[in-house]
Amino acid sequence: MNHQRLRIFLIAAVLTLAVSTVLTWLWLSSLEKLIEERLESKKFSSTVELFAAPGRLVRGQSITLLQVMTDLKRLGYTERKGIQTLQSKEFQVPPSDVCLEDLPDGSEAEFVSSCIDIAGPTVDESQAPLSIYRVYFSQASQSVISIEDRQSRTEEPFFELEPEPFAQFAQGRPILKTYRELGETPPLCLNAILAIEDKEFLEHKGFNITSIARAFFKNLKAGRVTQGGSTITQQLVKNYFLTPEKSYTRKAKEFAIAILLETRESKDEILESYINEIYMGQNGAFEVRGFGAASEFYFNKDLSRIDLAECALLAAIINSPGRFNPFKHPEDATERRNRVLDLMKELGMIREDEWKLAVEKTLPQERVALLKEPAPYYVQAVMGWLEERELISEGGIQVFTSMNIQAQQAAQEAVARGISQLEKRKTISKLKEGGKTLEASFVASDPITGDIIALVGGRDYRKSQFNRAIQAKRQVGSVMKPIVYLAALEQLDSQGNVYTPITLISDEKFTLKTGPNTWSPKNYDGKAHGLIPLFYALKESLNIATARLGNEVGLDNILSLARDLGVTSQLQALPSLTLGAFEMTPLEVLQAYSTLARQGKKAELSLVRKVVSDEGHIIYRSPLNREQVSIPQKVAVIIAMLKQVINSGTGQVVKLLGFSMPAAGKTGTTSDYKDTWFAGFTPFVTAVSWVGYDDNTPTGLSGASGAAPIWADFMKQFAARYPPNDFKWPEGTELRELSVEDQLSLGIVPGENEILNPVELLFETNPY
Numbered sequence: 001m002n003h004q005r006l007r008i009f010l011i012a013a014v015l016t017l018a019v020s021t022v023l024t025w026l027w028l029s030s031l032e033k034l035i036e037e038r039l040e041s042k043k044f045s046s047t048v049e050l051f052a053a054p055g056r057l058v059r060g061q062s063i064t065l066l067q068v069m070t071d072l073k074r075l076g077y078t079e080r081k082g083i084q085t086l087q088s089k090e091f092q093v094p095p096s097d098v099c100l101e102d103l104p105d106g107s108e109a110e111f112v113s114s115c116i117d118i119a120g121p122t123v124d125e126s127q128a129p130l131s132i133y134r135v136y137f138s139q140a141s142q143s144v145i146s147i148e149d150r151q152s153r154t155e156e157p158f159f160e161l162e163p164e165p166f167a168q169f170a171q172g173r174p175i176l177k178t179y180r181e182l183g184e185t186p187p188l189c190l191n192a193i194l195a196i197e198d199k200e201f202l203e204h205k206g207f208n209i210t211s212i213a214r215a216f217f218k219n220l221k222a223g224r225v226t227q228g229g230s231t232i233t234q235q236l237v238k239n240y241f242l243t244p245e246k247s248y249t250r251k252a253k254e255f256a257i258a259i260l261l262e263t264r265e266s267k268d269e270i271l272e273s274y275i276n277e278i279y280m281g282q283n284g285a286f287e288v289r290g291f292g293a294a295s296e297f298y299f300n301k302d303l304s305r306i307d308l309a310e311c312a313l314l315a316a317i318i319n320s321p322g323r324f325n326p327f328k329h330p331e332d333a334t335e336r337r338n339r340v341l342d343l344m345k346e347l348g349m350i351r352e353d354e355w356k357l358a359v360e361k362t363l364p365q366e367r368v369a370l371l372k373e374p375a376p377y378y379v380q381a382v383m384g385w386l387e388e389r390e391l392i393s394e395g396g397i398q399v400f401t402s403m404n405i406q407a408q409q410a411a412q413e414a415v416a417r418g419i420s421q422l423e424k425r426k427t428i429s430k431l432k433e434g435g436k437t438l439e440a441s442f443v444a445s446d447p448i449t450g451d452i453i454a455l456v457g458g459r460d461y462r463k464s465q466f467n468r469a470i471q472a473k474r475q476v477g478s479v480m481k482p483i484v485y486l487a488a489l490e491q492l493d494s495q496g497n498v499y500t501p502i503t504l505i506s507d508e509k510f511t512l513k514t515g516p517n518t519w520s521p522k523n524y525d526g527k528a529h530g531l532i533p534l535f536y537a538l539k540e541s542l543n544i545a546t547a548r549l550g551n552e553v554g555l556d557n558i559l560s561l562a563r564d565l566g567v568t569s570q571l572q573a574l575p576s577l578t579l580g581a582f583e584m585t586p587l588e589v590l591q592a593y594s595t596l597a598r599q600g601k602k603a604e605l606s607l608v609r610k611v612v613s614d615e616g617h618i619i620y621r622s623p624l625n626r627e628q629v630s631i632p633q634k635v636a637v638i639i640a641m642l643k644q645v646i647n648s649g650t651g652q653v654v655k656l657l658g659f660s661m662p663a664a665g666k667t668g669t670t671s672d673y674k675d676t677w678f679a680g681f682t683p684f685v686t687a688v689s690w691v692g693y694d695d696n697t698p699t700g701l702s703g704a705s706g707a708a709p710i711w712a713d714f715m716k717q718f719a720a721r722y723p724p725n726d727f728k729w730p731e732g733t734e735l736r737e738l739s740v741e742d743q744l745s746l747g748i749v750p751g752e753n754e755i756l757n758p759v760e761l762l763f764e765t766n767p768y
Helices: 004-041 065-074 094-102 186-196 209-222 232-240 249-264 266-276 289-299 308-318 330-346 352-359 376-388 403-420 424-432 477-491 534-539 543-553 555-565 574-580 586-595 632-648 703-717 740-745
Strands: 046-050 055-056 078-080 088-092 116-118 132-138 144-147 159-162 164-170 173-178 281-285 286-289 399-402 438-445 450-456 504-506 512-514 517-519 529-531 601-603 608-613 619-620 627-628 666-669 674-682 684-691 733-738 759-764
Touching: 046 376, 055 094, 055 144, 065 078, 065 116, 094 477, 164 286, 173 289, 173 574, 186 232, 186 266, 186 308, 186 330, 209 632, 232 266, 232 403, 281 289, 281 308, 308 330, 308 352, 330 352, 376 399, 376 450, 376 608, 403 438, 403 450, 403 684, 403 703, 424 438, 438 586, 438 703, 477 534, 477 543, 477 555, 477 574, 477 586, 477 632, 477 666, 477 674, 477 703, 504 534, 504 543, 529 534, 534 543, 534 632, 534 759, 543 555, 543 574, 555 574, 555 586, 586 601, 586 632, 586 674, 586 684, 632 666, 632 759, 666 703, 674 703
Parallel strands: 046 399, 078 088, 173 286
Antiparallel strands: 046 164, 055 159, 088 116, 116 132, 132 144, 164 173, 281 286, 399 608, 438 450, 438 684, 504 529, 512 517, 601 627, 608 619, 666 674, 674 684, 733 759
């Protein structure tokens, strides 16, 4: 009987051992597969790094020497004291007497107060020689008065800095990572890591029994998992192969993977992976991964340039990036950093004098970010653009966008402030209480290049990812009217005469029959104004006069011109077309107005300047297609008329809100107040703002009260940095002033509380 029981026990034991062996083998095989997959995905992971357009200094720009120095330091430039030979990405501020002694030809010494020498980066693609520029400033006007290329001694209209990285995605996740090989990492940083995290890294096989036992007893005493005994290999496993939860099950898996990893990877390979994968903090929505990105984030330096104290601080941060963040918890960060330095000294890694200098060094100060959030709607638009063209490759790409960081920040702030102010209005406040969310979008471009410099698709990307700037088709209302008036300038009237700004057109009520339906446009003030000059009808956004004009010019002609200017939406030749009773995206409106700003020369708007592969090959470059789609002289006449919209017409709120630079623009309000627009431009910036509700709830706002304040806010922040230059009028045109008497003789009747002032308009000298 005992023999029989022993036999059964032995069989059960053998079976249990066999099953356990098989299960263990399957478990280890699954872990091997996990390691294989993760290492393979690391090898072929796709990284998309986004860069903003280069910052630009322009002659006449409103900016001070101090602001330029701040921008240069943010970009990683080093200041040199005195007069020295500058190397790449360095600058110096010569004494004022040196600035005055060596002025470029034609510069007036009495206006120069200071100057700065800037050595740009080396151009890797062509190995072009380093460019050094001297920028001269006027303290009186707080502006740039001259830019000189020091090598050729020629004066330049502008100087561009290098593109600035602002977002990065790895396998679709928002991550900031700058890969660094082990040989590119300062030995002091590697020693700092070993000292604080794993002194026996080079000896163990993936785990350290002493550390594990110490952590076990501490956790047992606490009654919960409070501490790990992880080696560097185990930390890499936790960061790269597993979730960061703290449990004994995950610890067992971490232990096994660490052993397996040590059998297939060298210590150098493990340490290199560690310094590139370890979590080092958070920059807004973006995880900071690895020492390369951490060095740039915390010190604004390349990893190869950091010193002992900075290496120790990075090693200190590893344990708890939140708790030891030097910007938020400087005391804790200093204590932990000094603990790293103490251990390095004890282990003989550094000398006493090195230790003393390092512990006395102050912590880095947080840089003021120009872009306070990573332009989520702009990024979304760019990523969608890349996916459409299948440009996201396995090896990763660098995307040089058209976004201007200052413009994007100004746009985001203008939208936020504008919405906040509008929600103080009684009607909007009531709608908000009822659960309605007022939305806005904003897009801006450089009319010279076609670059889309700013894009905001809504008030809060976290709550709504619907990108209204590029996806929302809304009725455009009166922002369509300049196209109607330009079409008229390109035609002859019924008497065979050319249209001019003072051609009289009728604003008397009328009714059109379209099949079984009739259409009777009305002005917003409910009145009819008789015969009025063309410019006045546009300035005051009179519906009846515009509809009559459009009907006479021909709807097909208007449609054709709209397409030439850049409108891609399907439009129908209906009479209401003249008043914007059709839908377009804000980006389409921007395209049309950018073409107007370029005096009829169309440049396709661009989110992306170029895309570069991980091997350094340019796989996309924005085409420089330019097409003259309308006669420059006639477009210039319209621009001068649109200036009057802002000077004394429906858009004069722009001036009342404090934007006084030369500008042209047009308000837009749909008949049911569901959409409010403002579109306009200066010689340097074109921008479009829209305000409304996603579900088409009427806002009760007009273009002047809803969208124009956002446009004006942006322009005051961003466009004001440019010289206050007026538009350059083409040959074959001349400016003429219409006196008050001239206006009265043309049938203009001032409204209640309206004071007429002289008006400056542009006329063609040879319109035929």
